[in-house]
Amino acid sequence: MAASDGETAAEEYDGGLAASGADGTSGGDPDSRGVYAISVAAELVGTGQQNIRQYERKGLLTPDRTDGGTRRYSESDLATLRRIGVLLDEGLNLAGVKLVLELEAENRGLSEDNRGLVEHNEELREDNRGLTEHNEELRADNRGLRKDLKRARGDG
Structure with missing residues (x-):
């Protein structure tokens, strides 16, 4: 894989192993x-079929399979293969590539979790603003009821 191809692949792919279901x-x-x-x-x-088979054996990707067992690769798989090529060109061995892909996938998951938490935090802030307003209304009602009670007792 040429350096210019690797740079393009690195820019296009955010890294990591594609999430797949139990059926691949x-x-x-x-x-x-x-x-x-x-x-x-x-x-x-731009790689050999044997390389791709080896990447699968090492757990770097899991292509879909037809009912007859033939491998079928997706656009996501191609992105992973390009990323593998970039990492190999940078001098990593397959064990290192696997770790990098796993860490990149974990990082993506954590980033998604973080975005969800930020959204949830904003929802909680909005709920808190509503509760604060409601609390102020209850305090005003309480003050009014205390005044009414004093008048009813003849204290006011």
């Missing part, structure tokens, strides 16, 4: 649907 599919995302045969995938990313 990644849900409804069109980029995760396996459509490419291994020969096409190898040609598209």
Whole structure:
């Protein structure tokens, strides 16, 4: 893989292992649907079919499989293969590549969690503002009731 190809792949791919279901599919995302045969995938990313098979054996990616067991690679798989090529070009071995991909996937998950927490935090702040307003209304009602009670007792 040439350096310019690697730089492009690194810019296009945010890293990490694609999340996949127990059946090797990644849900409804069109980029995760396996459509490419291994020969096409190898040609598209500029590597050999044996390399791709080795990456699968090492757990770096899990392509979809047809009912007959034929591998089918998705756009997400191609991005992962390009990322693997970039990391190999940078001098990592396959064990190092696997760790980097796993850490990048974990980082993406944590970033998604963080975005969710930020949104939830804003919802909680909004709820808190509403409760503060409601509390002020209750205090005003309480003051009015105390005045009424004093008048009823003849204290006021």
